[in-house]
Amino acid sequence: MAAADVSPPDEVPPEPPDRAHRSALLIVFLVVFIDLLGFGIVMPLLPRIAKHFLPGGEASPWAGPVIGSLMASFSAMQFIFAPIYGRISDRIGRRPILLLGLGTSVLFYILLGVGCMIGLQGDAQLGLILLFVARIGAGISGATIGTAQAVIADSTTPERRSRGMALIGAAFGIGFTFGPLIGYLGLALTDGNLAGPGFMAAGLSLLAFLLGVAILPETLRPGSEATHRRWLDWQGLRIVLDTPTLGLLILMYFMATFSFAMFEPTLVLLLDTPGLKLDEQRSFLVFTYVGLVLALAQGLLYRRLAAKWGETRFMLCGALLMVVGLAGIGWLTGMSEQADAASFSSLLLALLGVLAVAVTGFAFMTPSVQALISRRGDPTRQGEILGVNQSANAMARILGPPVGTSLYYATSTHMLPYLLGACLLLLVFGFTFRIREA
Numbered sequence: 001m002a003a004a005d006v007s008p009p010d011e012v013p014p015e016p017p018d019r020a021h022r023s024a025l026l027i028v029f030l031v032v033f034i035d036l037l038g039f040g041i042v043m044p045l046l047p048r049i050a051k052h053f054l055p056g057g058e059a060s061p062w063a064g065p066v067i068g069s070l071m072a073s074f075s076a077m078q079f080i081f082a083p084i085y086g087r088i089s090d091r092i093g094r095r096p097i098l099l100l101g102l103g104t105s106v107l108f109y110i111l112l113g114v115g116c117m118i119g120l121q122g123d124a125q126l127g128l129i130l131l132f133v134a135r136i137g138a139g140i141s142g143a144t145i146g147t148a149q150a151v152i153a154d155s156t157t158p159e160r161r162s163r164g165m166a167l168i169g170a171a172f173g174i175g176f177t178f179g180p181l182i183g184y185l186g187l188a189l190t191d192g193n194l195a196g197p198g199f200m201a202a203g204l205s206l207l208a209f210l211l212g213v214a215i216l217p218e219t220l221r222p223g224s225e226a227t228h229r230r231w232l233d234w235q236g237l238r239i240v241l242d243t244p245t246l247g248l249l250i251l252m253y254f255m256a257t258f259s260f261a262m263f264e265p266t267l268v269l270l271l272d273t274p275g276l277k278l279d280e281q282r283s284f285l286v287f288t289y290v291g292l293v294l295a296l297a298q299g300l301l302y303r304r305l306a307a308k309w310g311e312t313r314f315m316l317c318g319a320l321l322m323v324v325g326l327a328g329i330g331w332l333t334g335m336s337e338q339a340d341a342a343s344f345s346s347l348l349l350a351l352l353g354v355l356a357v358a359v360t361g362f363a364f365m366t367p368s369v370q371a372l373i374s375r376r377g378d379p380t381r382q383g384e385i386l387g388v389n390q391s392a393n394a395m396a397r398i399l400g401p402p403v404g405t406s407l408y409y410a411t412s413t414h415m416l417p418y419l420l421g422a423c424l425l426l427l428v429f430g431f432t433f434r435i436r437e438a
Contacts, residue, residue: 023215024094024155025167028148030208031098032171034105037204038138040179040291041186041197042070042112052194053124053131066128070135072398077139079394082146086387089147094154095218101144102209106202108137113198120194134198146390153374153386154219167303168367173295180284180291245376245435246385252428252435253369254392256319259326259421260362261400266408266417270329273414275336275347286355293356297363311368312436318364319429323422325358330418337413365428372435 054066089097112134119127149168182204186196271278271286278286302314309317332351373389407416 024151024217024219027098027208027212027216028151029167029171030211031101031148032145032168033175034102034142034201034205034208036172036175037179037182038105038109038142038201040176040287041183041201042074042135053119053128070131071401073132074135074139074142075394075397077136078143078145079391079398081140081143082390082394083387085144086146086150086385086390089150089220093218093220094147094151095212095216097147098144098151098216099209099212101141101147102205102212105138105141105205106209108134108141109198109202109205111137111198113195113202116194116198143390143394145393146387149370149374149386149390151219154221167299168370173291173293173298173363175291177288177291177295180287246373248431249369249373249376249435250389250392252315252431253366253373253389254396255424255428256322256362256365256369257393257396258400258403259322259424261397262404262407262417262421263326263329263358264404265401266404266414267329269405269408269414270333270336270351273333273336275338275343276351277344286352289352290355290359293359294363297360298367301360302363302367306367311372312432314364314368315432315435316429318361318368319425319432321357321361321364322425323361323429325354325356325361326418326421326425328354329358330415330422333418334413334415361425 085097085101111130115127115130115134117127118130145168152167182200183197186198186200190196267286267290268283270276271283306314329351332347332354336347370386370389373385404417407420408414410416
């Protein structure tokens with residue numbers, strides 16, 4: 001099949017008014033926030049799910065595979081559906097796709113709560129099946145982040161694109177911060193009932209959906225030749241990856257996300273090493289701290305400096321910060337395995353410091369890469385291009401946790417996942433010079 005003509009239209013319609021811009025960006029923020037909110041809510045629930053829904057609880061040989069599959073099913077659906085949604089949004093518009101994602105997320109969060117209720121009432125097998133359906137459905141609903149990025153591309157000038165993409169990073173950090181808080185609040189308000197967090201998340205999704213119906217404008221400009229392409233066209237993936245520097249940028253985004261995805265699950269294991277031995281409540285606060293640093297770094301620091309520094313300088317700085325931070329976490333992991341309770345305070349302070357360095361580096365990397373992908377891609381294929389990039393992000397989050405935990409247990413020092421992440425970011429640092437010269 002011959003490649004579609006992707007030359008931009010001769011006449012570009014005027015930009016939508018500023019008020020429409022603000023409304024669109026607000027809904028984009030809420031879409032990403034709701035997506036990461038669910039991720040943050042579910043993470044603290046997974047050990048409890050294994051305890052209540054599996055014979056033998058956490059000691060069951062199926063606990064690891066079941067928990068891993070619950071996590072992977074969400075990201076797997078995003079990997080499949082993100083480019084499809086992006087292509088459809090290039091044809092029919094961004095608004096219906098984003099509203100579809102928000103509306104269906106309400107249903108699947110309710111199903112998460114119902115599955116927990118049924119499992120706790122005695123039918124563990126049916127409850128577990130419903131939990132898998134809920135997570136698969138939530139992954140399909142949350143696959144609209146690429147479309148949300150396309151809204152930012154529609155609503156910002158190329159010069160302000162990186163600041164717009166940083167909004168997604170801020171929503172990511174805030175969702176990651178408040179997800180565990182809402183999960184634990186839901187447990188507290190329902191006397192430990194696992195259904196509470198799911199129903200709370202459903203309520204927040206419903207609020208975001210109603211706001212979207214009320215104020216979300218359509219940002220796709222009329223006259224785009226992308227409206228004449230098929231919704232599902234695998235040749236489009238090849239076209240995206242063959243575009244100069246675009247494939248390399250997506251690879252760099254994958255490597256950075258993969259490194260971060262290895263770090264997230266192994267942090268739980270690190271907090272339980274002899275030198276730290278944090279209980280569940282204090283471990284939860286560490287994850288809240290990670291999300292807060294991410295939100296502040298992208299929502300405040302990055303957005304203030306984006307116009308002065310430029311994307312490639314942020315990418316260089318972000319890659320180096322991640323190298324230093326991940327290597328530091330690896331070193332502290334080895335130290336904590338050999339330490340005792342007397343060194344708790346110094347180890348914890350050092351960990352909080354290197355976590356801030358690594359997370360700030362990630363906060364600098366991701367919006368910069370996303371902005372460059374958008375700016376260097378065909379303006380008539382923004383949804384498709386950013387959907388492919390979101391699929392790369394989802395694949396990194398599918399592979400990162402099992403690879404990271406396997407490497408963590410491969411040696412007695414548990415340093416391998418952090419050292420691998422640091423090496424990958426060194427490659428990203430080198431690739432950035434090629435991007436800057438292109």
